[in-house]
Amino acid sequence: MTIRALSDQDFSTALPADGLALVDFTAAWCPPCKVLLPQLEELQQELEGHVTMYKVDVDQAQETAAAFGVMSMPTVLVFRDGVPVDKLVGLRPKAAYRAVLARYM
Template sequence: MAIVHGSDQTFSSEIADGLVLVDFWAPWCGPCKMIAPVLEEIDGEMNDSLKIVKLDVDENQETASSFGIMSIPTLVLFKDGQPVDKVVGFQPKEALVQLVNKHA
């Protein structure tokens, strides 16, 4: 499944079903650039068991604000539309895979 770029308008439908890892990020953020290839790898390996959505906090302030995003990157794991876990800052691939598998 390809990584989806979400927006304030599409966010609720993007997270509605199954496990969804949302990457709250911005183009100017160094750690966000570091985590992008890690998310690409995870996306390639987890196939249909996980959906990854990237949400640019500068362009989608309403959604970022509603989830209290203060630092980026922040990754929030949703299960059937509800937030179940959250990590802030760069995370190695293994840590993110563990985070997802804990809620699978």
């Protein structure tokens, strides 16, 4: 299952107003981001129906990245009911992302 890419234009309308969402701020040139993406895709399948996942290319969506203070990649933000509730900067093991999401489920 592919993680939907968001742009500056559709970011605010794409996030669910209720429920849990994970947003991966990434870049095509970022090696750790390339390692993280398959892990998040696996997690998305495992947690289907409980969390919606998106990715934002920081080079394509600079306004959105700046609005959330994204300075390094990968940065993962967790949103609950449309509000950011947690932030993970840098590559972590898949279990770390699962644990953060479990906190808000």
